[in-house]
Amino acid sequence: MPNTSQITPTVVSCFGGLVLNKDVFSMRPGEALQLTNFEPDIGNVLVYNDGDGDYIKTWSVDGLDKPTDEQLASYETAGNTEQKNSVVRNTRRAAYGDIGDQLDEIYKDIDAWKARIKKIKDDNPKE
DSSP, rough: OOOOTTTTOOOOOOOSEEEEEGGGGGSSSTTTOOEESSOTTTEEEEEEEESSSSEEEEETTOOOOOOOOHHHHHHHHHHHHHHHHHHHHHHHHHHHHHHHHHHHHHHHHHHHHHHHHHHHHSSSOOO
């Protein structure tokens, strides 16, 4: 194991965005609640929030048209749906139980297994 006795923690300020009026490198994990006016220094896309929601302030990507508000809204809706369905899939997976136990259940009484799986799916519907 390396000797870390002479290592001192240091706050390094790397500007480019503000999170709760702090630069992101002086925050503790989990402290960031909201990204505000993040201006990455990539030069071709600038997302901004003036209090009325996020919007694309600057778009200069060669070969790609700036997405419309409707496109962005549909991507956000699709992303939110996928996120919710991911939670449902994880909940179902935990409720289904071990695959070996399921195979044993199927062998002993496939109809009971089908009913149990149907109830899990009905109790945890996808969008």
